[in-house]
Each structure stands twice: as C-alpha cells, then as structure tokens.
Amino acid sequence: MTSVSTSPSQAAPVDVPEPAEIRRWATEQGILILAHSYQDGFIQECAHFVGDSLELARYAAEEDAEAICFAGVHFMAETAKLLNPSARVFVPDMEAGCSLASSCKGADLATYQQHLEQKLGKRPVTVAYINCTAEVKALCDIICTSGNAREVVDSIPQDQPILFVPDMHLGGWLNEVTGREMILWNGACQVHELFSVDTLRALQAEHPGCITISHPECPKAVRDASDHVLGTAGMLRMVKQQEGQTFLVGTEGNMIYRLEREAPQNTYIPAPGASCACNLCPFMALNTPEKLWACLQERGPEVTVPAELFEPARASLQRMLAL
Ligand code: SF4
Known part of the structure; x- marks a missing residue:
C-alpha cells in the first residue's frame, strides 16, 4: 500500500x-x-x-x-x-x-411516442443517444454515439419523421449538420450545458491561434464559437495530428488528462463553466x-x-x- x-x-x-x-x-x-x-x-x-x-x-x-x-x-x-x-x-x-440519462424515463418516452404517432399519423423512428438507460434503449429503434450520430441519422429515409432522445443539444447540432427537423427530447448533460460562451471567447482572445474543440452536448452558442464540434474520440484523433498547438477543450475536465497523456506535444486548456471553473462530472x-x-x-x-x-x-x- x-x-x-x-x-x-x-x-x-x-x-x-x-x-x-x-x-x-x-x-x-x-x-x-x-x-x-x-x-x-x-x-x-x-x-x-x-x-x-x-x-x-x-x-x-x-x-x-x-x-x-x-x-x-x-x-x-x-x-x-x-x-x-x-x-x-x-x-x-x-x-x-447521469443527468442526461435521468432526463428521459421509459414511461415518459413511451407516452410521448404514442402521442406523436397519433399526431403525425405514423410512428416516428426513435433515435437514442447512447447516454440513456437500458429501458430507453429498449424503446428506441436505433442507438447512436456522438461519433456516429450523423451517419445514423443519414441512414433513415428523408420522409421518415425522427424523434431524437435524450440530448437536445446533440439533437440540435444534428439537425444543423444533416438538414433534418428531428423532434428533440428536452434533456441535457448538466456538465456540458454549463459551459460559458463569454468566458470561452475571453480565453480565445488570450490565446490567439488556439483551436477550440467542443463536444456536441454543448449548447449552440458554445458550438458556434468553436472551430470543431467533436466527440471525445474525434478530439483525440484531431490532437494527435497536431504539433505544438494550443487547444481550448469544451468537454468534461478529466478529458484533459487523456489528451495530455496521448498527445503531450500540445497544450490543452479546459473551457470553464458559466459560474465557476469546475467542469467535472459529479x-x-x-x-x-x-x-x-x-x-x-x-x-x-x-x-x-x-x-x-x-x-x-x-x-x-x-x-x-x-x-
Ligand atoms: S458528463 Fe456526466 S452528466 Fe454529462 S452526459 Fe456524461 S455522465 Fe452524464
């Protein structure tokens, strides 16, 4: 010991x-x-x-x-x-x-799916981000991750309505990049939702030439202020291709440890939250x-x-x- x-x-x-x-x-x-x-x-x-x-x-x-x-x-x-x-x-x-998984209960999802089926006259395809419970996974048609979400959504016929659960920010980003109008569940990750775009812009001004990478679970204002919107695997791939670069990183704070360990040739600065510098998942x-x-x-x-x-x-x- x-x-x-x-x-x-x-x-x-x-x-x-x-x-x-x-x-x-x-x-x-x-x-x-x-x-x-x-x-x-x-x-x-x-x-x-x-x-x-x-x-x-x-x-x-x-x-x-x-x-x-x-x-x-x-x-x-x-x-x-x-x-x-x-x-x-x-x-x-x-x-x-997980605040995101907790925001979508199986019983509530089943009720909403029925409501949408009556309203639309056909059952929407339910796409669930992997950050959900087994109960929700059992009710949906297909799972996606932040890394393959675009591919999953693109695989669904254009005339087919889609319900996307549980992350409204990831869903909003997908609507932007795919041109779809998916119906979004009102859930969010309590860590990513609290990143502050004002503080991010101040950090960007302090570090001219830096590259800002943010997770698609971040709100639109933070995504729009970023150079790249990437899942954690995508972040890792990107930083490994760079040398001597400074990255502002908009995701959970411990990701910095992994980035520094696997691509130590760069500098990583965590994007702070709105009310404090804490961006760790409780x-x-x-x-x-x-x-x-x-x-x-x-x-x-x-x-x-x-x-x-x-x-x-x-x-x-x-x-x-x-x-
Ligand atoms: S960072 Fe924490 S709260 Fe956010 S999605 Fe991951 S596990 Fe859930």
Missing part, C-alpha cells in the same frame, strides 16, 4: 495500491478494468483500456471478458453488459448516474480509487439488465453496430 501523488486532474492521494499494481492484480483475477475518459487520472491509469462508452463496450466484447469492472456511470456499464451478456459487470459506485467523481479497489476485491456491486429489456435494448445497439 502506498500514497499516490497525483496531478490536478487526479484524485487526492489515497491509501490503495499503485495503479500498475491494481491493474496487475485485476489481470491475475481475470477482471478487465475499463475506464471512461471522464474518470480522474488515477482511475485512468488503473485501467486496461480507456475510451468513450462505445469504445469501452466494444473493447470488452472483443476481449471476451468474463468479469468487467466498469469505471464510468451506470448506463455505460449497462451497455457493456448488453454487448457482453456472459460477462459479469461491476461498478465502483452504483449511484453513479457522477463520474463518485468513482474514487478506494471504491474501485473495493469493487475489484468484492466483485460488486454488479450491474444487471432486467430480462424483458435485454433483447430489445441489445437489438437497438446492434442496429447501430451493423451500420
């Missing part, structure tokens, strides 16, 4: 083994540790693989893992379970939810190094998906993967 000294994007020192030791121990136990890019640096260092929710679920499926410790929020662990039915999936904290922050270590040792808490939701939710994910 040791105290681990951490960078600003990492958790405070904790009385748990070093990240490499945690990873080695988990490997011996046959547990795959997956961490989302929005987890703090310590947890990213513990992981066998770091990525966005879809990359992580795909990686787990390819690895044919028997046990997965998923350091992310609940809907991501559910997605990993849906794509890896035989694996046991553990999470460090069962309470790690749900992701529930997963601490101590809880991760306890989760590995106890093999729990375990995430399950109710049997009646499993196949329809998995089918929606597989329609996306088939594209």
Whole structure:
C-alpha cells in the first residue's frame, strides 16, 4: 500500500495500491478494468483500456471478458453488459448516474411516442443517444454515439419523421449538420450545458491561434464559437495530428488528462463553466480509487439488465453496430 501523488486532474492521494499494481492484480483475477475518459487520472491509469462508452463496450466484447469492472456511470456499464451478456459487470459506485440519462424515463418516452404517432399519423423512428438507460434503449429503434450520430441519422429515409432522445443539444447540432427537423427530447448533460460562451471567447482572445474543440452536448452558442464540434474520440484523433498547438477543450475536465497523456506535444486548456471553473462530472467523481479497489476485491456491486429489456435494448445497439 502506498500514497499516490497525483496531478490536478487526479484524485487526492489515497491509501490503495499503485495503479500498475491494481491493474496487475485485476489481470491475475481475470477482471478487465475499463475506464471512461471522464474518470480522474488515477482511475485512468488503473485501467486496461480507456475510451468513450462505445469504445469501452466494444473493447470488452472483443476481449471476451468474463468479469468487467466498469469505471464510468451506470448506463455505460449497462451497455457493456448488453454487448457482453456472459460477462459479469461491476461498478465502483452504483449511484453513479447521469443527468442526461435521468432526463428521459421509459414511461415518459413511451407516452410521448404514442402521442406523436397519433399526431403525425405514423410512428416516428426513435433515435437514442447512447447516454440513456437500458429501458430507453429498449424503446428506441436505433442507438447512436456522438461519433456516429450523423451517419445514423443519414441512414433513415428523408420522409421518415425522427424523434431524437435524450440530448437536445446533440439533437440540435444534428439537425444543423444533416438538414433534418428531428423532434428533440428536452434533456441535457448538466456538465456540458454549463459551459460559458463569454468566458470561452475571453480565453480565445488570450490565446490567439488556439483551436477550440467542443463536444456536441454543448449548447449552440458554445458550438458556434468553436472551430470543431467533436466527440471525445474525434478530439483525440484531431490532437494527435497536431504539433505544438494550443487547444481550448469544451468537454468534461478529466478529458484533459487523456489528451495530455496521448498527445503531450500540445497544450490543452479546459473551457470553464458559466459560474465557476469546475467542469467535472459529479457522477463520474463518485468513482474514487478506494471504491474501485473495493469493487475489484468484492466483485460488486454488479450491474444487471432486467430480462424483458435485454433483447430489445441489445437489438437497438446492434442496429447501430451493423451500420
Ligand atoms: S458528463 Fe454529462 S452526459 Fe456524461 S455522465 Fe456526466 S452528466 Fe452524464
């Protein structure tokens, strides 16, 4: 056991083994540790693989893992379970939810789908951003991620009405880039919604020549003030192609750790929120190094998906993967 000294994007020192030791121990136990890019640096260092929710679920499926410790929020662990039915999936904290996923309840969505069917005379295709519960995935026709959302929407015939859930900002951006008029659910990520365009513009003035990259979950004003609107995987691809560049980054603050680690040749400045410099996800922050270590040792808490939701939710994910 040791105290681990951490960078600003990492958790405070904790009385748990070093990240490499945690990873080695988990490997011996046959547990795959997956961490989302929005987890703090310590947890990213513990992981066998770091990525966005879809990359992580795909990686787990390819690895044919028997046990997965998923350091992310609940809907991501559910997605990993849906794509890896035989694996046991553990999470460090069962309470790690998501404001975006919580904004769209299955019962409310089912009622709205019925209402739209009556109003439009035909049932709209429901496209769900992957940041939603298994209950919502089971009710929709196809899933998308921020990286493939445009392709998914473009695959739907032009004369077919679309309901897009749950993120109104990602949906609004998709309407802009595809020319569609999708009906948007009124949900938002509480982290991305709070980025301030005024502070962003002030930072841009301070750093002439910088490149601003923002996530499509950001509000329109922030997207419009950005040079590129990209999901986290797209951000990573872009910065790896640059040398000596300064990037203003409009997404959850821990992403900076991953960018600095994988493309250290550039400088990264986090875009601040409206009321403070905090742009960290409080749900992701529930997963601490101590809880991760306890989760590995106890093999729990375990995430399950109710049997009646499993196949329809998995089918929606597989329609996306088939594209
Ligand atoms: S950053 Fe936003 S979308 Fe991601 S888990 Fe946190 S609240 Fe949900």
